[in-house]
Amino acid sequence: MTEILKDVPVLFGRHMKHLVRIPEKLLGVTVMPVAYVVVFGILFGSAITVPGSDYREYLMAGIFTQMMLTNLGNTAQGVAGDLRNGAVDRFRSLPMSRSAVLLARTLSDLTLAVIACATMAVVGHLIGWRTHEGLLPALGAFGILLLLGWTMSWIGALVGLSVRSPEAVNSIAFIIVMPLTFLSNAFIPLDGLPGWLRAVCEWNPISAVVAACRELFGNTAAVGEGAFPVQHPVAVSLLLNLAILAVVVPLAVRAYRRATSR
Amino acid sequence: MxxxxxxxxxxxxxxxxxxxxxxxxxxxxxxxxxxxxxxxxxxxxxxxxxxxxxxxxxxxxxxxxxxxxxxxxxxxxxxxxxxxxxxxxxxxxxxxxxxxxxxxxxxxxxxxxxxxxxxxxxxxxxxxxxxxxxxxxxxxxxxxxxxxxxxxxxxxxxxxxxxxxxxxxxxxxxxxxxxxxxxxxxxxxxxxxxxxxxxxxxxxxxxxxxxxxxxxxxxxxxxxKVGGERLEVTVADPADVPEAVRALRAAAAAEPSVGQDGRTVGAPLSRGMESVSEAAAALHTAGVRPVEFAVRRPSLDDVFLALTGGSTREGGEPTP
CATH class of the missing domain: 3.40.50.300 (P-loop containing nucleotide triphosphate hydrolases)
Known part of the structure; x- marks a missing residue:
């Protein structure tokens, strides 16, 4: 355990140097979120109305959540890149902790998510987004968002180690993230959907996270009837994320132990 | 140790x-x-x-x-x-x-x-x-x-x-x-x-x-393991090759062979320096003037080719 504590900061430092040296990466967590808020918030927010709520406020939780999902691709890309260029071989030949590499990678990508959240919160505020439940619930919402981001990173690590090719990783990440985003309540209320589709969307873990954020931000339309996850979004999103982590983290660490470049 | x-x-x-x-x-x-x-x-x-x-x-x-x-x-x-x-x-x-x-x-x-x-x-x-x-x-x-x-x-x-x-x-x-x-x-x-x-x-x-x-x-x-020393004689004119082969035959441990360039005759030596001087004398008597006269030890390349049946060349990696 103490070995992880020594190795993770060293590797974390490596990733932070990368962040400074790849301008695109920094743009990804600053300009991209701004674009998301402006495009979805202003364009969609001006065109659509949701009964009982300001659509612009309603959208913000969805935009935050969508940004967290991009962590899957980021981490998968980083891990596949390390496999490709031999860094994984080098690390595995060193007397270091086996879990440290993935832990440092996911924590670095979590740091990117923090930067992205902060940027989006500021820009959201500028276009009129407000929270209505006070500071602590709002911070709780960000906690749930970052937990989702971290979960997505671990799934990304598993994807990167299994797919191995940095080129293929992007398409795989898109195939996973795309339905998670759009088969959810991130951008639309689910009330008007046909029954079966509504059930799918309501049980999508992403919907629980979005609903939890709306509740904690106070950006929610009146809670109507709905499936269990929609009724208890905070508890469900926490439990689902932790359950996914409990499965994915051991799988990713196992995949790393067996991984060999080429 | x-x-x-x-x-x-x-x-x-x-x-x-x-x-x-x-x-x-x-x-x-x-x-x-x-x-x-x-x-x-x-x-x-x-x-x-x-x-x-x-x-x-x-x-x-x-x-x-x-x-x-x-x-x-x-x-x-x-x-x-x-x-x-x-x-x-x-x-x-x-x-x-x-x-x-x-x-x-x-x-x-x-x-x-x-x-x-x-x-x-x-x-x-x-x-x-x-x-x-x-x-x-x-x-x-x-x-x-x-x-x-x-x-x-x-x-x-x-x-x-x-x-x-x-x-x-x-x-x-x-x-x-x-x-x-x-x-x-x-x-x-x-x-x-x-x-x-x-x-x-x-x-x-x-x-x-x-x-x-x-x-x-x-x-x-x-x-x-691949064998001992070889004598390699290169002549200027390919027409001299048959003469050189005949001259080397007496000194060599086995039948001399002609290289791919058509001008080099090689043969394994049976008795070291003694064979070398015999070969030199025979060439002189036959009137063959070599442009190169060299005793070579087998290189690891020869070893490699002999052991692996030449599969090294398939890789396409030139040796330096």
Whole structure:
């Protein structure tokens, strides 16, 4: 355990140097979120109305959540890149902790998510987004968002180690993230959907996270009837994320132990 | 001193492909074993098993006194590995790369910094130390990669084709570093496609083909296996060749053969210098004037071709 504590900061430092040296990466967590808020918030927010709520406020939780999902691709890309260029071989030949590499990678990508959240919160505020439940619930919402981001990173690590090719990783990440985003309540209320589709969307873990954020931000339309996850979004999103982590983290660490470049 | 590397009956299968079929190796501490073999012979798989990156299906391997299967961490503490492709972080500088590896070897910040600075100077990378690795040439990357595997002072070094694709200057620098390590008592296992390299550096050579060791010995022993010295006579005019063949026949241990250029006649010698003087006299009497008259010992290339049935040429990698 103490070995992880020594190795993770060293590797974390490596990733932070990368962040400074790849301008695109920094743009990804600053300009991209701004674009998301402006495009979805202003364009969609001006065109659509949701009964009982300001659509612009309603959208913000969805935009935050969508940004967290991009962590899957980021981490998968980083891990596949390390496999490709031999860094994984080098690390595995060193007397270091086996879990440290993935832990440092996911924590670095979590740091990117923090930067992205902060940027989006500021820009959201500028276009009129407000929270209505006070500071602590709002911070709780960000906690749930970052937990989702971290979960997505671990799934990304598993994807990167299994797919191995940095080129293929992007398409795989898109195939996973795309339905998670759009088969959810991130951008639309689910009330008007046909029954079966509504059930799918309501049980999508992403919907629980979005609903939890709306509740904690106070950006929610009146809670109507709905499936269990929609009724208890905070508890469900926490439990689902932790359950996914409990499965994915051991799988990713196992995949790393067996991984060999080429 | 015992063996720093010992492997017995290593087997490894990837799906349908049997990569290793019982590899046995023994490398005495402080010596260099050259592992030769064509592409796909099992060299890299062997290195991966010995460096704990890959678990063999069966067989046993002990490196630096520890079993790779039961005590991989102890092995990793004592080894350095450079793979076929320099495993460096392109975005970090040379110094940062070494520092990273040193820290992950649990060296203190100060010790890692000092060791990194020292290695960068010794490998002629001092000027480039603070530039990102992506600006490095192929030779510089290989030298930095070697530095990364030396930083923690390993007992056993694994070099997997360390000079493939390098220019002569970089190759010589690497050879010097390797000799330097040997002088300090480090044990080295080096795979290579370059027979000259093995000839220059190796105390012993193992030739691997089809996943098993097909020959083992000192470079001289291996050369001895293909035969003794040969006399090669080159004439200016191809018309003189039949005359030269007739003249050499008496001195040679076997029927002389004509080389592909149509002007060189070669023959194995049976009685050393005595045969050489006989051959020279016979050529003189026959009135043949050679432009070249040379006694050659078999090269490792000859050994290699004889042992592997010429499969080395399929790889398309030219020997230097």
């Amino acid at each position: 015992g063996n720093a590397i010992e492997a017995e009956g290593l087997h490894k299968r990837y799906g349908e492909h049997q990569a290793l079929r019982g590899v046995d190796l023994a490398v005495p501490a402080g010596s260099l074993l050259g592992v030769l073999g064509p592409n796909g012979a099992g060299k890299t798989t062997t290195v991966r098993v010995l460096t704990t990156l890959l678990e063999a299906d069966s067989g046993r391997a002990v490196v630096a006194g520890h079993d790779v299967r039961t005590h991989p961490r102890e092995v990793r503490r004592r080894i350095g590995l450079t793979g076929q492709y320099a495993a460096l972080d392109e975005l970090l500088t040379g110094r940062e790369n070494l520092h990273l590896v040193g820290r992950l070897h649990r060296m203190g910040t100060g010790a890692a910094k000092a060791a990194a600075g020292d290695l960068l100077d010794r490998l002629d990378l001092g000027d480039a130390a603070d530039r990102p690795v992506k600006t490095y040439s192929g030779g510089m990357r290989r030298r930095l990669d070697l530095a990364a595997c030396l930083i923690a002072g390993p007992e056993v070094l694994f070099l997997d084709e360390p000079t493939t694709g390098l220019d002569l200057t970089s190759r010589l620098t690497l050879w010097d570093m390797i000799r330097d390590q040997l002088a300090q008592g480090v044990t080295v296992l080096m795979t290579t496609q370059y027979l000259e390299e093995a000839d220059q550096l190796a105390d012993r050579i193992s030739v691997i083909d089809g996943g098993r060791v097909i020959a083992e010995g000192t470079p001289d022993e291996l050369k001895g």
